[in-house]
Amino acid sequence: xxxxALINVPRKAKRGEVIEIKTLxxxxxxxxxxxGTTGELxxxxxxxxxxxxxxxxxxxATQLYPAIAANPFVTFHTVATxxxxxxxHWIGDNGFEMTEEAKIAVx
Amino acid sequence: MYRLxxxxxxVLKTSGAIALGAALPGQANALGQMExxxxxxxxxxxxxxxxVTLDLPPLVENGNTVPLTVxxxxxxxxxxxxxxxxxxxEKNPQPNVVSMQLGPRAGKAHVSTRVxxxxxxxxxxxxxxxxxxxxxxxxxxxxxxxxxxxxxx
Numbered sequence: 001x002x003x004x005a006l007i008n009v010p011r012k013a014k015r016g017e018v019i020e021i022k023t024l025x026x027x028x029x030x031x032x033x034x035x036g037t038t039g040e041l042x043x044x045x046x047x048x049x050x051x052x053x054x055x056x057x058x059x060x061a062t063q064l065y066p067a068i069a070a071n072p073f074v075t076f077h078t079v080a081t082x083x084x085x086x087x088x089h090w091i092g093d094n095g096f097e098m099t100e101e102a103k104i105a106v107x
Numbered sequence: 108m109y110r111l112x113x114x115x116x117x118v119l120k121t122s123g124a125i126a127l128g129a130a131l132p133g134q135a136n137a138l139g140q141m142e143x144x145x146x147x148x149x150x151x152x153x154x155x156x157x158x159v160t161l162d163l164p165p166l167v168e169n170g171n172t173v174p175l176t177v178x179x180x181x182x183x184x185x186x187x188x189x190x191x192x193x194x195x196x197e198k199n200p201q202p203n204v205v206s207m208q209l210g211p212r213a214g215k216a217h218v219s220t221r222v223x224x225x226x227x228x229x230x231x232x233x234x235x236x237x238x239x240x241x242x243x244x245x246x247x248x249x250x251x252x253x254x255x256x257x258x259x260x
Binding site for chain 2: 065066067075077079
């Protein structure tokens with residue numbers, strides 16, 4: 001399954017600066033509470049977990065529920081400690097998995 | 108003596124109640140479903156008002172996507188930081204909205220996302236601090252077009 005993810009991380013930051021990270025991933029987030037045109041229940045298909053690792057160390061984790069809107073948008077903050085990679089990982093129903101990376105230069 | 112004749116009115120009343128119960132799963136026990144969910148996540152700990160700011164628009168037209176921001180007043184140091192933020196709702200089919208884990212590396216306890224709301228209701232955000240205390244804030248949102256429960260077009 002493929003999805004499109006948008007990540008917004010500042011390319012450069014000063015050491016110790018608090019930076020904002022914005023993430024958006026395309027996903028239907030089917031709640032599992034809706035009925036189709038013939039009355040059958042549409043099975044749940046959501047992203048259940050999202051994590052962010054900064055140079056391998058987990059800095060942020062989220063559990064998502066059907067109450068999260070389609071195309072989950074999550075923003076959070078972190079301290080720019082060192083140059084490196086931010087890895088974003090989404091896991092969902094029906095084996096959904098997606099990884100995205102962003103580089104940051106800290107001076 | 109028992110009355111053996113069932114009136115038309117009684118039949119309508121019972122079937123109406125059954126239909127209503129079937130049509131709105133989760134709404135029958137709406138009162139208390141949030142409280143139960145909160146207790147399931149945080150246990151019996153005392154929850155105090157304050158420190159947390161739950162920011163939601165007071166009136167939304169479309170419950171399918173409602174911006175939600177939680178800010179917690181915390182220095183975010185190793186000794187004193189926010190460990191987790193949980194958000195709950197009253198009237199959606201499921202009381203949990205989102206749970207987030209953060210730590211001293213966050214620098215700032217400020218998170219946001221977009222949620223679905225099945226009708227006018229109150230949301231509660233709870234922050235779990237590193238010292239084991241819990242703080243909360245609640246906000247009422249008026250929703251014109253509810254999410255989740257409508258059928259596909």
